[in-house]
Amino acid sequence: MANEPLLRFGVFLSAFGLLLVLERVLPWRRGPLGRRRWFPNLGLAALGSLLVRVTVPAAAVGAALWAEARGIGLWHALAAPGWVSIPASMVLLDLLIYWQHRWTHAVPALWRLHRVHHADPELDATTGLRFHPVEILLSMGLKMAAVVALGAPAVAVLAFEVVLNATAMFNHAAISLPPRLERWLRWVVVTPEMHRTHHSEVRAETDSCYGFCLPWWDRLFRSYRAAPAAGDAVVIGVEGWRGERQQRLGRLLLQPARSAP
Numbered sequence: 001m002a003n004e005p006l007l008r009f010g011v012f013l014s015a016f017g018l019l020l021v022l023e024r025v026l027p028w029r030r031g032p033l034g035r036r037r038w039f040p041n042l043g044l045a046a047l048g049s050l051l052v053r054v055t056v057p058a059a060a061v062g063a064a065l066w067a068e069a070r071g072i073g074l075w076h077a078l079a080a081p082g083w084v085s086i087p088a089s090m091v092l093l094d095l096l097i098y099w100q101h102r103w104t105h106a107v108p109a110l111w112r113l114h115r116v117h118h119a120d121p122e123l124d125a126t127t128g129l130r131f132h133p134v135e136i137l138l139s140m141g142l143k144m145a146a147v148v149a150l151g152a153p154a155v156a157v158l159a160f161e162v163v164l165n166a167t168a169m170f171n172h173a174a175i176s177l178p179p180r181l182e183r184w185l186r187w188v189v190v191t192p193e194m195h196r197t198h199h200s201e202v203r204a205e206t207d208s209c210y211g212f213c214l215p216w217w218d219r220l221f222r223s224y225r226a227a228p229a230a231g232d233a234v235v236i237g238v239e240g241w242r243g244e245r246q247q248r249l250g251r252l253l254l255q256p257a258r259s260a261p
């Protein structure tokens with residue numbers, strides 16, 4: 001997969017560019033910080049990628065190739081054809097991400113890491129990339145274990161990661177879709193309005209709508225909420241962690257070590 005980095009970056013840039021256009025054409029409310037959040041948000045994303053590259057350079061696609069070469073995993077044991085193993089791996093990896101996300105809300109130590117994502121006081125496509133580097137690394141470790149257990153084909157892992165990256169940016173984007181399109185779209189993908197519920201300051205709303213790509217898990221596991229109770233006036237972020245000073249890259253990196261702002 002010599003073209004893998006180019007493919008990832010190409011899809012990322014295309015999706016990001018398209019979302020910037022949509023944020024202008026179909027804008028949702030903008031906050032006072034706006035693009036001043038881009039440096040910390042994109043900085044966290046870059047540091048997360050760097051940490052993975054340094055500690056587990058093979059990453060999830062490498063884990064898939066490793067398992068493939070040794071015939072390890074569920075799909076190999078079942079001798080499943082590609083038309084089963086590729087889509088099924090993508091769906092099951094999305095299910096794993098859903099549960100991983102629920103655990104980061106339920107386990108206090110994990111919530112401290114994940115709180116960095118929620119502490120963004122405004123939403124736009126860059127929020128979808130804003131995760132603490134240690135959370136990114138833990139997520140990668142879990143994903144690699146799942147990929148080996150499944151014997152997921154490398155192409156499925158790559159496709160899943162590329163799609164998840166694009167859908168995460170989409171559902172954080174500051175766009176307001178026409179109501180009919182929004183209602184239709186939320187049957188196939190997590191929409192911005194669904195994910196805004198998840199970024200509400202109200203804890204019961206924060207602890208709902210955990211999906212990042214497929215919207216079905218929230219309905220299946222009873223964590224679905226159609227919209228925040230306050231509608232478009234929803235207060236975004238985590239109380240106490242919203243300040244401009246709290247958004248500096250250094251403070252975000254150290255935030256998990258602090259119990260209070």
Ligand SMILES: [Zn+2]
Nearest residue numbers: 101114118198
């Ligand atoms: Zn969350």
Ligand SMILES: [Zn+2]
Nearest residue numbers: 117172195199
């Ligand atoms: Zn989010």
